[in-house]
Amino acid sequence: MGLDLSPLWISISTAFLATLITSFLGIVVAYKISNYNGIFKGLIDGILTLPLILPPTVIGFFLLVLFGKNGPIGDLLGIFNVSIIFTWSATVIAATVVSFPLMYRTTRSAFEQIDNNIISAARTLGLSEMKIFLKIAIPLSWPGIIGGVVLSFARAMGEFGATLMIAGNIPGKTQTMPLAIFFAVEGGDMTKAYLWVAIIVVISLTMILLLNYWSEIQLKLMGKRGI
Template structure:
């Protein structure tokens, strides 16, 4: 009988990371949209870098940063043992690898908002945060939701960084991609095919939603 805990672990990590990605990716995209100069270019590159780096490299950096002697080692005291090799680490890895997708999608969506609408809102006396919430977000919503769908799909399929920082602990950190890998390595092709089918179905659904939202934005 198949243990479906990898499905629940993957969904929990992907959903939680998508929530964080939505907030931080949208805010970062809005903030650096109006920034220029070398610092803005550096931050933009830094936010996009996880998209091109191998997941194992990202996992290595996460281990260095959140390890016992890393700069974020205070998490060991806050959580009573740190986040390395815990389910928190699965969320962290999913967040890091999916953040660039949300950031780039949100920034592209904001850049397509008609500037005349923003100036009209400011002329009517709206504050900058009101312009953002009442004008920019509603007009950029299809692109933002498409980025969120892509981020969710990317989080669900994360393997390398998760294996580096969270490990493969059944019932705790074993996600669907790791269940596929270790089932295949153990010769259990039947279980591997089941997990592959589940992964294909969820990823196809997420990408379908993203394509639908992008099509709606282009109309």
């Protein structure tokens, strides 16, 4: 019997959609927080970064409480006869939550490294905040943003604990590669486990090489521009 490749496609599709969501949210939130100097900045930053520190099973528990049948979000969705638990959507939610802090922290650091004089000059020239964000902040922070995207994708693809808690291990539906590895080892099928481990290592190494290549290109471009 050949190897069932559904965990590969589930992992890639989950990581891809989760990365799209975290990229959009991470960039917007990171820019807002980097320009916010209120007294609650530390608290907000801590809450946004919390999934990076908490054990994945704890994150999965919170998601289970929120999206469960008796949870606030699950109860609301139940009105429309929609259930999230133990579906592919649950794998995307879990991957999004655990990967968001990486995108947020990396992008926020990139935004905070922008020279404030450039932003001040743009405001003096009459540019709106939206134009400053799109035409100045994003281009100047692009290397950091790309780094955040790569890290988020890798984290989303490797998510295990939260996914198991909220999505379960349903072959062909919610079984990702990390779950396939765990249950292959648990079932004594070391050959299958080795194959999935090899696939994940190859994908992860490829992403690291692409990130390094991108960084080298950016450094060369910045050198040519005299930055």
